[in-house]
Amino acid sequence: MPLRIGIPRALLAYYYLPLWEEFFVQLGAEVIISPKTNKELLDGGVELAVDETCLPVKVFMGHVDYLKSRADVLFIPRIVSVEPQKYTCPKLLGLPDMVKSNIANLPVIWGDTVNLSAKRRDLLPVVYRIGRRISPNVVRITQAFWRACRQLRKYECLLRRGNSVEEAYNRLRHRECAPWFWTGLLSPGPAARSNGPSAQVSRPAGSGAPPITVAVVGHAYNIHDTYLSLDIISCLRKMGVNVLTPEMMRRDDITRAVSHLPKQLFWTFCQRIMGTACHYLNNCQQAVDGIINIAAFGCGPDSLVGEMLAKETRRRGQMPFMLLTIDEHTGEAGLLTRIEAFIDMIRWRRQRNACDLSPYGGLGSNI
Amino acid sequence: MNVYLGADVGSVSTNMALVDGLGNVLETLYMRTQGQPVQTVQEALKNMAGSLPVTAKVEGVGTTGSGRMLASVLVGADAVKNEITAHAVAALHLVPEVHTVLEIGGQDSKIIILRDGIVTDFAMNTVCAAGTGAFLDQQAARLNIPIEEFGEHALQSSTPVRIAGRCAVFAESDMIHKQQTGHSIPDIINGLCEALVRNYLNNVARGKDVGAPIVFQGGVAANTGIRRAFERALGTEVVVPRHHGVMGAIGAALLAREETVRTGRTFFRGFSAGDLRYRPRSFECQGCENLCEVVEINIEGDVAARWGDRCGKWNIDFKEKLKNSCLI
Numbered sequence: 001m002p003l004r005i006g007i008p009r010a011l012l013a014y015y016y017l018p019l020w021e022e023f024f025v026q027l028g029a030e031v032i033i034s035p036k037t038n039k040e041l042l043d044g045g046v047e048l049a050v051d052e053t054c055l056p057v058k059v060f061m062g063h064v065d066y067l068k069s070r071a072d073v074l075f076i077p078r079i080v081s082v083e084p085q086k087y088t089c090p091k092l093l094g095l096p097d098m099v100k101s102n103i104a105n106l107p108v109i110w111g112d113t114v115n116l117s118a119k120r121r122d123l124l125p126v127v128y129r130i131g132r133r134i135s136p137n138v139v140r141i142t143q144a145f146w147r148a149c150r151q152l153r154k155y156e157c158l159l160r161r162g163n164s165v166e167e168a169y170n171r172l173r174h175r176e177c178a179p180w181f182w183t184g185l186l187s188p189g190p191a192a193r194s195n196g197p198s199a200q201v202s203r204p205a206g207s208g209a210p211p212i213t214v215a216v217v218g219h220a221y222n223i224h225d226t227y228l229s230l231d232i233i234s235c236l237r238k239m240g241v242n243v244l245t246p247e248m249m250r251r252d253d254i255t256r257a258v259s260h261l262p263k264q265l266f267w268t269f270c271q272r273i274m275g276t277a278c279h280y281l282n283n284c285q286q287a288v289d290g291i292i293n294i295a296a297f298g299c300g301p302d303s304l305v306g307e308m309l310a311k312e313t314r315r316r317g318q319m320p321f322m323l324l325t326i327d328e329h330t331g332e333a334g335l336l337t338r339i340e341a342f343i344d345m346i347r348w349r350r351q352r353n354a355c356d357l358s359p360y361g362g363l364g365s366n367i
Numbered sequence: 368m369n370v371y372l373g374a375d376v377g378s379v380s381t382n383m384a385l386v387d388g389l390g391n392v393l394e395t396l397y398m399r400t401q402g403q404p405v406q407t408v409q410e411a412l413k414n415m416a417g418s419l420p421v422t423a424k425v426e427g428v429g430t431t432g433s434g435r436m437l438a439s440v441l442v443g444a445d446a447v448k449n450e451i452t453a454h455a456v457a458a459l460h461l462v463p464e465v466h467t468v469l470e471i472g473g474q475d476s477k478i479i480i481l482r483d484g485i486v487t488d489f490a491m492n493t494v495c496a497a498g499t500g501a502f503l504d505q506q507a508a509r510l511n512i513p514i515e516e517f518g519e520h521a522l523q524s525s526t527p528v529r530i531a532g533r534c535a536v537f538a539e540s541d542m543i544h545k546q547q548t549g550h551s552i553p554d555i556i557n558g559l560c561e562a563l564v565r566n567y568l569n570n571v572a573r574g575k576d577v578g579a580p581i582v583f584q585g586g587v588a589a590n591t592g593i594r595r596a597f598e599r600a601l602g603t604e605v606v607v608p609r610h611h612g613v614m615g616a617i618g619a620a621l622l623a624r625e626e627t628v629r630t631g632r633t634f635f636r637g638f639s640a641g642d643l644r645y646r647p648r649s650f651e652c653q654g655c656e657n658l659c660e661v662v663e664i665n666i667e668g669d670v671a672a673r674w675g676d677r678c679g680k681w682n683i684d685f686k687e688k689l690k691n692s693c694l695i
Contacts, residue, residue, distance in 0.1 A: 035656070038656035038657050038658075039658050040656045040658075041656070231677065314574065320487070320488070321488075325493060337433075337449040338449075338491060340448075340449040340451075340452070341449045341451035341486075342489075344448075344449070344451075344486070345452075345485075345487070345488075348485045348486060349485050349486075349487075352483075352485050
């Protein structure tokens, strides 16, 4: 019977799940992934986690709790850094320890440290160390890792094309990406062609006016967790709004966008959030109509980045900006009211710019 | 005469406003919701029918407020809008040059910044309802002062008393403490008004570009003590419009006017909707782990609308339903 490896569908899995899954599957293990976050997982996690942790960590605990009786091994790496001179959030650094001290009756935990702050190649020893636990064959491990990396590149390519995490993951599983992936390698993607948005999202056919585009910036595990974020992406798309997220950005656009900051952010994922917002603030005031920042209640880095973003936006003047904080008590009504009002504000402004004579910019119609 | 009806179903009050084709406010109504939005909306409809001008014909209805979905099914609304847009529209209509809208309602407080007649920024209270109408109501009841006179008492204050306004619970203990040490009631009420304004400006209005002309609306705007505290803190005059308590309803009516002018039809059920038998019920969908709480509205035994599910399998839009029944 193959080894059953459990991967919680939470936190960094939103960035790296295809890599991990493919690696273990190629080595012949069975991978068990927890389901999408739901009420039960959230409630379970809130009960297990210490009070001071942020919402996504609480959710993570719920996912671990779900998996603990279903898998032989839980893969909860201690990811310290994923790129030179940058780090992840302190709560991710302590994740395996937090899991061990908060949840009882755990199976074996693979909490290997991944620290690429010196050089990216430091990943390889970790890969072989983990791989050898499943297969002694070094060639097989190398091959599995190579295939997993390819899978991750495909996944990131799908994200850059405007898919949400869920869509990208499903497309990848159904091998829908192959032709896209290769064309993406041969010809520069839409992002490279224009200075505009890095992605185009299909949208319901509406009136002739160009659709509203909103950049939703925040951690992937908040925005793309359809339960936590109350599915803000679908919600906005249903209103006919084009949604862009940091995962849809090209990395060099992000680096360039934050180069003006006096001090670089040392959290990788916060830099992506900041960079995405700054990219649109700097060059492409036309490309997006507004920025929504989703922050998790209790997230330290988010509270700093949110403040910095608000300041940057104010400094440049015109861009509509809204901060939404989500927590386990977030009511759909309050969130919807704010999103609706935000989109109304953008519509209103657009109609005014187009010199529409209707007094409230056609806001009477429901969205 | 064409008139448009707006309904603002909030946590504490249910308001209605009747606006004519030119945007003049003809009739307003303010009622307490008292936790029974269905009955209150029906009651309000009956009252409005009584005060309707003889020649008037309702050409459109709009709803807003936290109960806007429910109310939209009850009355058959053409426009269903969030309260931020509705308040901004109403403020602009009555004070066209408005720059800042301060709105404090039963459990919500918001700030809306406008430039050249459009909304440029807004914020709503997030986790804390300190300083909203519901808290003032409670304190007025505790001090045995009718809420209508609460502000007047604040104006009689001679010595400032500092109350901690960060949290409603602590504000109350602070007030009791000040009472026990012998401060006069007007001073304490004035201190409370100032604390709430301080809390509002530090939380809801934090980082916002508050500029004159400033319009103060919502139920709490009736409180002259709060208004004066705002004027002192901001150093400028604060305008309280005549219909400050029903601005949301006026905004909804104006939005309904725009919507029906565009579509040329209304879904209004008529004032007789006040006599229909509505039966709201809710159930927990067992279809998946999300356990969505689905709300269903029955009218005369017939399912009129359903919402609250995330996947949309229970969803019934009352407009679609009405349209279909018209076709048959």
